[in-house]
Amino acid sequence: MNLTGQGEKKMNLGKKIKNLRLRKSVTQEELAEHLHISAQAISKWENDVTTPDIQILPALSAFFGVTIDELFEVEAETHLERIENMIIAERVLTKVDYDYAERYLKDTLEDNKHKAKCLQLLAELYNHEADVYRSQAEYYAKAALEENPDSKDNHVSLMKAQQGTAKDWNYINHYNRITYYQQFVKTNPGYPRGYMYLLDELIADGRLKEAKTVLKDMQKVRDDSRVAMYEGELLWAEGKQEEAFGVWQGMADKDAGNWLVYAYLADRYAGIARYEEAIEYNKKAFELQPSPKYVDAAECMAHIYEILGNYPEAVRAWEEYIRVLHTEWNCIEGESVDRPKREITRLKELMEI
Numbered sequence: 625m626n627l628t629g630q631g632e633k634k635m636n637l638g639k640k641i642k643n644l645r646l647r648k649s650v651t652q653e654e655l656a657e658h659l660h661i662s663a664q665a666i667s668k669w670e671n672d673v674t675t676p677d678i679q680i681l682p683a684l685s686a687f688f689g690v691t692i693d694e695l696f697e698v699e700a701e702t703h704l705e706r707i708e709n710m711i712i713a714e715r716v717l718t719k720v721d722y723d724y725a726e727r728y729l730k731d732t733l734e735d736n737k738h739k740a741k742c743l744q745l746l747a748e749l750y751n752h753e754a755d756v757y758r759s760q761a762e763y764y765a766k767a768a769l770e771e772n773p774d775s776k777d778n779h780v781s782l783m784k785a786q787q788g789t790a791k792d793w794n795y796i797n798h799y800n801r802i803t804y805y806q807q808f809v810k811t812n813p814g815y816p817r818g819y820m821y822l823l824d825e826l827i828a829d830g831r832l833k834e835a836k837t838v839l840k841d842m843q844k845v846r847d848d849s850r851v852a853m854y855e856g857e858l859l860w861a862e863g864k865q866e867e868a869f870g871v872w873q874g875m876a877d878k879d880a881g882n883w884l885v886y887a888y889l890a891d892r893y894a895g896i897a898r899y900e901e902a903i904e905y906n907k908k909a910f911e912l913q914p915s916p917k918y919v920d921a922a923e924c925m926a927h928i929y930e931i932l933g934n935y936p937e938a939v940r941a942w943e944e945y946i947r948v949l950h951t952e953w954n955c956i957e958g959e960s961v962d963r964p965k966r967e968i969t970r971l972k973e974l975m976e977i
Contacts (some may be wrong), residue, residue, distance in 0.1 A: 640695050642670040644688040659683055691724055700738050703728055707745055711752050713958030725749055761785035798825040809841070816846040823854050827861050849879045853888055883912035890924060899928045916952035919945045926967065935975045942968045 645655055645666075652666040659666075659680060668674040676684060685692045693706075707725045710717065717725070726749060729742045765782035772778055783790060790796050805822035812818050819842035826835040835858060843851050852875035859868040872889060879885050890905035906921040926941035942964040949955040949964075 637675055637696055638670050638672040641666075641676075641684070644690065644695075645670075648688060655687070658687055689720070689723060691720065694724060694728075700732060700735065703732075704738065704741050704745065707749070711745070711748050712960065715959040715962065716756055717752065722749070722753070758785050758787070798829050801825045802829065802831070809838070813841075814845060816842060816850070819845065820850065820854075823857070827854075827857050830861065832858060832861055849875050849882060849885050852878075881912065883909045883914075886912065887920065890921065894924060894928060899932060902928060917948055919948050922948060923964075926964075930971065935971045939968050939971050939975075942971070 645652070651663075652670075653663045656663040656666050661680075665674070669676055681692050681695065685695060688695075707729065710721055710725065714721070726746070729746045729749065732738050732742050735742075761781065762785035765778055765785050768775065768778040769782065782788070802822065802825045805818060805825065809815075809818045809822060819838055822838055823835055823842070826832070826838065835854075839851065839854050839858070842854075852871055856868040856871040856875070859865075859871060872892065876885050876889060886905045886909035890902045890909055893899070893905060894902035903925055906925050910917060910921040922941050922945040926938045926945065929935070929938035929941055945964045946961060949961055955961060
């Protein structure tokens with residue numbers, strides 16, 4: 625392997641091999657035996673006298689359970705960017721990739737410069753794995769129901785896998801998140817979204833009196849269209865639907881150039897099965913969005929069209945989703961593109977039935 629002019633990489637490679645060997649608790653002789661070379665060769669690597677032949681690198685990486693790139697000292701930012709892209713792009717991480725990401729992120733937590741990013745990516749990594757396991761759980765729960773459709777346990781397993789609706793208050797109430805965000809807004813009183821996360825859960829749990837107090841606190845921090853949004857949510861929760869829609873329409877009239885207002889209204893109308901209005905508001909939100917545009921509107925319309933049984937329009941919505949990824953985000957491969965492609969394939973199969 626020619627590392628001429630790359631003395632720093634050469635030095636780092638020898639140091640990396642030594643650290644990995646010591647971490648694995650093996651001697652130079654044991655490593656040499658595994659690679660079918662002499663212990664002296666290992667010693668020369670670790671002392672930066674020579675470097676491994678490029679053909680040995682795959683065997684070295686396999687022995688230590690790391691990628692070939694990890695054998696070299698790479699800037700932390702490069703590792704973090706690679707891990708982030710991996711989580712986004714891969715539907716299922718290989719064991720090697722998962723172990724690499726988890727190990728690197730945990731090992732880097734002591735680096736204060738990168739601690740916040742490592743913590744964020746660890747959360748994303750575990751959420752990614754949770755999604756994979758939920759998908760597997762859904763598959764096996766459905767298979768179990770084919771074998772035993774009368775089993776309550778099988779239905780509960782499917783509900784959990786699909787994060788479906790349940791009537792058990794002990795299971796569905798949000799006291800844990802509420803408790804967290806009650807403390808969060810005290811510690812971070814100037815962050816508006818903290819109040820929004822708290823309001824979402826309080827309203828969902830019917831704790832409307834508390835929610836009204838939180839909304840007043842949020843209004844002191846940022847008095848914009850989101851205040852009207854939650855005023856409408858509170859009215860809706862109190863059974864005052866017409867008043868709620870009046871508030872929301874007033875919000876749209878007052879902030880007509882804000883695409884987020886229309887995106888919210890699209891979600892609200894979709895949530896009460898008023899699909900035609902939801903489609904129109906999604907189109908308006910997409911039209912007003914600055915570039916790069918998000919794909920949420922296209923996905924929402926794809927779901928609505930499928931619910932309505934209009935599979936051709938659902939396919940077109942997913943195709944628009946892919947177009948936006950290509951043109952607005954330069955995203956042409958990976959799970960972000962593969963998922964809508966799978967949806968298109970599934971819908972086309974339904975059209976043939």
